[in-house]
Amino acid sequence: MKIFGIDVIRGSVRSRSRRPAYALITMEKGTVTSESEVSLYRLQRRLAAEEPDILAVDSLQEVAADQHDLFTFIQALPPGTRLVQVTGGERKETLQKVAARYNISVSKTDPYAEARAAAFIASSGGGAEVIAFENSCDIVVSRHRSIGKGGWSQNRYTRKIHGAVLRQGREVESALSDAGLKYEKKEYPAFGGASRVQFRVFASRDMVPVRSSRGTDVQVRISGRRLDRIRFKPLSGKPRYLIAGIDPGTTIGIAAVDLDGNLMHLISSRQMTMSDVIEELYRVGKPLIVASDVHQMPFSVEKIRRAFNAVAYTPRQDRSIEEKWELTKAYGTSNDHERDALSAALDAYRQYRNKFQNISKRVPPGIDLDEVRAGVIRGKSLELILGSREEAVLPASPAVPETEMPPSPVDERVMELDGLVKRLRGYIDDLSADGKKKDEEIERLTRLCTRLKSEDEGRMRRDVEVVRRDAIIRSQKNMLRKAEKRSKKLHRQVSRLKRFADLQMNGDHIPVKVLDSLTRDAVRSLDEDLGINEGDIIAAAKTDGWGRSVLEFLHSAKIRVIITGTGEKQVHDGQLLLACSELELPCIPAAGLDLRIRGRTGTVPRVRLEEALLRWESDFEAYRREKKTEMLESIFREYRSEREREVRRHG
Template sequence: MIKNVIVGIDPGTTTAIAILDIEGKLLYLHSKRDWKREEIIKAILSFGRPIIIATDVNPPPKSVEKLASSFGCKIFYPEISFSVLEKQELVKAFVYKAKNEHEIDALAACVKAWKRYRSFFTRVSYLLSKKDASELFEEVIKKLLKEGKENVESIVEKMTRKREEPEERVEKPKEKGEKVLEEKEKKLEQAKKELEILTRVLSKRKAELLTYKRIKLSLEELEKCRKELEELKRANNILKRFERIRMKKFEPLVELESINSLELEKLDKLLGLENRVVYCNSLSNANVLNNFGIRALVTECEEEINVANLEFPVIKIEKEFIQDVDGVKCVKEDKLESLLAEVRKSGLIKWLENYRKRKENY
């Protein structure tokens, strides 16, 4: 069984070590020049585990503090550095074993620490032996020294009760690694399943999207057909009104806001512009009407127009002769015929005049 020991240190060029057990028995006393720290630790551990590291001076040397810290134990030092007489009194029982002042200093510190805590050690040892827990001596002593607890009985009771509680199973590194690996494999398997589900869902969504696109396309085509049907219905309605108007001896007019190729193509497709009379008060681009074989262009516009390039007559009419029948602008047939005759006659006269002028020039 490893002993619990008290160590006295006198550091310096020549370092001295004194070691006592908790019963005050001197186990080791030695000094050495240029003693390395590793060798000091090895020498101490060869006799036991230190619970107190002691020095004879205040403040304690840094090297002693570091040594106590490395062992995780309490450092003991006097309130006032020991005098020579005090040292001699402390070591008188062992003085014959000390070879120099360094060893006396180390031994004095060690004995002083032992005397300070002797009754304390005895009390703890007694209480632990009663509970058959002597192996806890070092742990209890270190706790009491570290925390400065005065109620020894309560600490011993607490420490022994803790020992009796079932220990939590500590997983071995191998078991822990296997458990982590097993958990990762489970997560990977779960991820694969989720990926399969997502793949199926995605495939289904793609099919739904394709169906939606087809439906959307069908709906767009249907909407287009619906609009075309509505236009055809409107055109059919207009054509019916045209027929009713003709039965009343009126000529229906195809009304235009302006002369536009696209609009004319649309009207030609729906109503058929060939041999129809067109009404428009904007004469720009009038030559575009040549492409549709209209019967005549009726206008209220006073603007002069060059009819030389037109393949249809242009009839300028007063507003009073244009009537509205069944929502359609129209002109009485006889009035239209008389106006056409005048235009043709006027055109013929102009042609004859131009012909004579050309002949005279020859």
């Protein structure tokens, strides 16, 4: 199998000034045969000339700027070449993470290393094939040059071209019939033959015995029928190994993590049967380990484990709620059942994590770590697993007959070495005697340490329970203080809401929500206390520190109006008025409104507010007309300057 692995060195397919340059790695039968730097045009020429089985990339954005370009790129590939994204399909991962699964280290700054890793992963069956076309294609036989206006020989020239199109169409039809392919044909008769012959073949491009070509008079184009959207098909049909945690009961919780500890699936349901649980896990992958959060595995979990022939894991003792929270605090769980299932899966992964890390250090690069881990978990030795894989990959080498070496004559050098060996053996005996004495001393000191340790453990056992209960008391006190603070805050908020609701009952006055300042923190605080809803009237005591993001938030909340300058120092900000006018957000001064404020709420007379809003609308219409006038004048000035430049250019 020939595989091309590529990665961008510089440039981008989206750039018009810097076209991309790729690091190209060619691999045959698991061995890298060449490394080179190619442009996109040169890459397509190499693909057409060598027709590799796989083109491996870590991201489709390296070869196509958008979906239309991706269809065009795949259409230009040889029929037998598959485009493979090694980082996955719909759910992508980083190249470094995928490479680590095959025990390959990749440098982010080395394009050749990334291209080499992509080729290795694709050769090992990793990644997903990009599917862009249906299992059918179109063949179009047409004229390659125009018949033109012509002269005395136009009729002969036209008959020649149309006859060539008709002959080529019959040759294509004959090739499709000989291959036993189902097709539909449509001819467009013309003077002397046919101007166009179309075939719809119900087979993929690699099965069609015809290739795109261009001749003097005739051209043949083959194009696949595009899918509505790009699909991804795993290059290897093997499911991923999982560690599944299950919490049985009326509501069953299911959690699945991969062998690297990444959460793959988390769900809970009251309506799932045993077969539904097995089907749900099959959709995610293949459970290698089925875990429970209690020491005695429940019978229903044991049945699921047997269905997958998985390894069972249970803790030495039932896990407490505190331990489960500690395990799952980095993840979001919807209920206790999901928490228990996830804690069981993570506890099993934590138990095997050191063994997995040790395996990754001993496995050579390019081998699927998950397969090796699965074999070790099931009881096989690492040497046996690696040996069986090497026997499957490497061909058996021919046996070499052993040749007997002639006896070498004994010389003086050998006798000297024999004497040296005897002296060293005597020295070893002396060291062994010293070692025995030291072992006796170590044993005496060990007995002394054991006696002292037992005395200390007796004192510690008496204090452990006291320390544990003190910790529980401190935790409960902290929780109580937090609950009291929250209760006081909610009481204050309820009283403010009641007061605001009473204000809404007055028909002559309209309730107002008051901001300390027109800042993001003040708006957030008001939203948490009283809420900012559609049609609210907001009054700001100070406008210092206002920002456009605050105005955009209030505009998106669809408030009715902003009243500014309600404090002692009433300053009307022109920039604020301009920003509000651009957002079509009413902004009026507090002067003359008879605004009454009490804490975070207040009231304003309905009549005066409506009069102020009418004045603002009048000013806003004038502002809008002024902006339109400025825009027309700007367009006119630009047009006039352009005309002047054209006059100067053409004289």
